[in-house]
Amino acid sequence: MKNLRHLSIRLAAGITLLAALAQSSLQPAQAAPEALAFSGSLPDVKNIEIENSHVYDYTFTTAPTDWWVQSGIWEMTNRWSCSPGWSWFGGRSAGTTEEPAVAWNKHHFQGDFSLQFYFAFKHKLPVVPEIWRYRLADAGVSFCADGKNIGTGYNLIIGADNNTHTFLWRQDKVVADSQAKEALLPTVADGFPDDLNILHRRWWYVKINKIGPRLECWLDNKLLFTYRDPKPLTTGQFALWTFNNGIMLSRVQIYYENEVRPVLVKSTPAKPVIKVASRLAR
Numbered sequence: 001m002k003n004l005r006h007l008s009i010r011l012a013a014g015i016t017l018l019a020a021l022a023q024s025s026l027q028p029a030q031a032a033p034e035a036l037a038f039s040g041s042l043p044d045v046k047n048i049e050i051e052n053s054h055v056y057d058y059t060f061t062t063a064p065t066d067w068w069v070q071s072g073i074w075e076m077t078n079r080w081s082c083s084p085g086w087s088w089f090g091g092r093s094a095g096t097t098e099e100p101a102v103a104w105n106k107h108h109f110q111g112d113f114s115l116q117f118y119f120a121f122k123h124k125l126p127v128v129p130e131i132w133r134y135r136l137a138d139a140g141v142s143f144c145a146d147g148k149n150i151g152t153g154y155n156l157i158i159g160a161d162n163n164t165h166t167f168l169w170r171q172d173k174v175v176a177d178s179q180a181k182e183a184l185l186p187t188v189a190d191g192f193p194d195d196l197n198i199l200h201r202r203w204w205y206v207k208i209n210k211i212g213p214r215l216e217c218w219l220d221n222k223l224l225f226t227y228r229d230p231k232p233l234t235t236g237q238f239a240l241w242t243f244n245n246g247i248m249l250s251r252v253q254i255y256y257e258n259e260v261r262p263v264l265v266k267s268t269p270a271k272p273v274i275k276v277a278s279r280l281a282r
Helices: 002-021
Strands: 055-058 067-071 073-078 087-092 100-105 108-121 139-145 154-159 165-170 173-178 204-211 214-219 222-228 235-243 246-260
Touching: 073 100, 087 100, 087 235, 100 246, 108 139, 139 204, 154 204, 154 214, 165 214, 165 222, 173 222, 235 246
Parallel strands: none
Antiparallel strands: 055 246, 067 100, 073 087, 087 246, 100 235, 108 204, 108 235, 108 246, 139 154, 139 235, 154 165, 165 173, 204 214, 214 222
16 A cells, blocks of 8 residues: 555656646756656556645536635526536626626645636627627736736736737736737627637637746647746736636646645633632631
């Protein structure tokens, strides 16, 4: 049992490193994973379970208790008006206001990480009854932020400015910008796509790697840009958000180096003071 436990730890460590640095533009010598070798009797690989304390994997099949809704409406909701039986965890701007819909992960992280998630757009609230349209813009993710204001960290905004740019912000400054085709979302006319497969049934895959001062932003396994921060932000929380829109999340994975946990101090209650009234001597 001891050897199996050691094996599971080493397997988990190697897999985490590979997942976090997959398709990274780092040189192989800088990102070499551990090697594993077996001798003697081989374990039944089909029955091996690998656990790791440095991964959070959300498929939203249970209540999203690790997430805090700051604004907008977030719930298990249908993605398509024509098929209400297909539901995922999603958020949208409330009512007709143009407020952002922001959901924060409650955990605080420090150091290197790889954030990976799949998102899609929700049918927008009907402009005309029975007519539903899409708005392909402003899918945002904030990281290394303070858990209250998305502007305190980095922000990757896919399809910003009516889907003309994809930006990386560092607090209040744009540090990377792409107008390349692979960095933008499909273009639709009047909210309706010509080909439903390019939008109606599609999920986008986003990956953000932070390795020291270096940030890598990927969309559908294509590197959008990299940024080396001379004064990197190293600690904070993640938030997924959109503006005047609705997004759906099918899976969110966080591979992290360290988690900053609150320090809980156990206080010792003071001993009760018991006053005993003495009888007066007769």
